[in-house]
Amino acid sequence: MADEIGDGDDELLVSLLESELFSDASDSEREDEPRSLKKQRLEKGESSCAQIETGFFSKIPPELFHHIFKFLSSEDLISCTLVCRFMSFAASDETLWRRLYCMRWGAASATGKFRASAWKKLYIQRDEEDMVEFVRNCPMEFKEYYIQMQAAKRSQAPLPSQVNDDSIILDRTVADQVSMWKSKRGLTDDELVIGHVCSGNTCSYTKIGDVFICEKTGRVHVCDDTCREVVLDQSSGTLVCTISGHCYDRWLSPDEETDTDADQQQGGVTDEAEPFMGSGRFARAYLLGYNCADEKELEATLRFC
């Protein structure tokens, strides 16, 4: 059956593309699915709220919401937060708020890698401080306008050219290094490369510290705790960044977490009983067998492990 379909294809080879686009396939007997058809992305949503069950967005898997929300301003995100539990979780994403924070106040003013609370909270706090400061010294009769002016800053959304570029979250020294590299390469900041979307699968990158720069466009990827370029590696079960190759622990759902705890406890018990801490059965066998002179001696030794 598969061959029949194949022969049909030969005849179609020369025909025009568009006229051949839509034909019926009641005879499709061959079942063949691309191996990696569905990329498994970060399934972080699971841990607090699985997915939206009703409405238009119910089809979209939780890990993709980030890609929609990254175009929104802080004000829009807050609106989404108030809609339902899942949206609240998805719209409070650290990466999103970090970018918004750095866009408004710059990365240098953030407290480096160690910060007291989540980026969203930082943003709202800073916004409040700014508002108080801004309004305190203004003339009474203009107070209303001052408040509106200040509130308008919350509706600043990232530009489409910014959403895939991490350069806004760089601090100044690194940003300088990056722009030096870019000017050496003849890449300008505002150059638009149409149709090119950076991805770990297609682009080659230059590395400066934590920072990865696409050699074609000069777009920046910062690979740290808010990295969102990760995909789930099927064989190891860890999250791997497609750009840097960094591995991250997967976010576990509550069920999984209890499982691992139980496993670890069991593991702990057996570890105590074993004379060789920290190595598995094969490693021990290897160690024991290392000094054996012949097969016989080896077999005798291995009885102990």
Next chain:
Amino acid sequence: MITLISSDKRKFHVLEEVANQSLTIRDVIEDRRGRRRADRIILVTNINSKIPEKVIVYWLRHFLMPEEIAHASMSHKKAEKLKKWEAKFFDTDIDTLNDLILAADSLDIPSLFDGACEKVSDILKNRSAEEVGEISKIENEFTHEEEEEEIPSENAWVWRNEFA
């Protein structure tokens, strides 16, 4: 020429060079290179037939304007034209957009994915929570008490009345 088969058993014939815009399909073809023609059939089970039509239209438009050429010599006018075309292409209902996002994700077509996501986000822009709920047809699941206490304290801006 390769053949895509959608979940409702419709067949789509596409030139390999065109379908290569999907990184998933490109990988699959690469894996099967040198084998018989029958191997050029790819079943896309998670996508219904309405979407491949749109995806292929998108591919064809972008195939006529490959990235490299676009980068080196595309005039401003042509870029504008492509932009206009894309705006029209994405001007559709939210259901179709969602399907496009899913298709672009599973087939790994980055530019289409970004375009569709941006369009959906445009729909969400400058709305109140009630409006977002209405558009997305999500029922508010927060209990009354939660709505009164917990939620606002977490997400409150400094409201203007505090100063006015």
